[in-house]
Amino acid sequence: MDHLVYIAASGARDVMLAQAVNTQNLANASTAGFRADLIAAGSAYVNGGANSTRVFAGMHNTGVDFTHGNINATGRNLDVAINGDGWIAVADAQGEEAYTRRGDLRVDVFGQLTNGAGNPVLGEAGPIAMPPFSEIMVGADGTVSIVPLGEAPDTTAVVDRIKLVNPENDELTKGMDGLIRQRNGEEADTDADVRLIPGSIEASNVNTVGSMVQMIELSRQFENQVRMMKVAEQMDQSSVELMKLG
Secondary structure, eight states, X not given: OHXXXXXXXXXXXXXXXXXXXXXXXXXXXXXXXXXXXXXXXXXXXXXXXXXGGOEEEEEEEEEEOOOOOOEEEOOOTTBEEEESSOEEEEEOTTSOEEEEOOOBOEEOTTSBEEOTTOOBBEEXXXXXXXXSEEEEEEOTTSEEEEEETTSOTXXXXXXXXXXXXXXXXXXXXXXXXXXXXXXXXXXXXXXXXXEEXXXXXXXXXXXXXXXXXXXXXXXXXXXXXXXXXXXXXXXXXXXXXXXXXX
């Protein structure tokens, strides 16, 4: 019976892992530019002695869904969406370069240009710092321009240019903070071909309906695994009773 219990318990554990990933994706269904995590089942051999002939299944995080989300027009000057492939360079919590598709930009109380998650947006020479302004615009090439405070509306000045990159998807990995980085840990080169769509925002690529259906399926799978453990317990009790009769 211990084999049955082990199989059922490991199955329940993996279903819980899949449910956690699915829940995380569903929780970010309304997060701009979010990229869903992928998970899949895989097989592996049990190590040690005669167990090497046995195989068990396990859930593994297989990467990131790089499918583009829908682009919605907002009309807001600081909302930008990437047209096609590419990423916006930002600084993570440690000040290291990372990448995101989240384009709900804003200027914080310190005058830094950040996205909705609070990550500083990187320009040609580091985080973009904004001088006092009465109006701000972001061009399709990532150029950040302002109308300086106290100047005429037709007086514009270029502050910086957002660093836009476009490394290959198979070279990228997603961190626990939701930001994308290169697997080799290096910074990607600026790609002048990456273009922005000003006044628009890219939605999350999470399929809400599909995630809800998957949540129900995983819940039923977990119930089946628990039912198997109860069956194993009943079989064990029946075996003990038979031994007592003997």
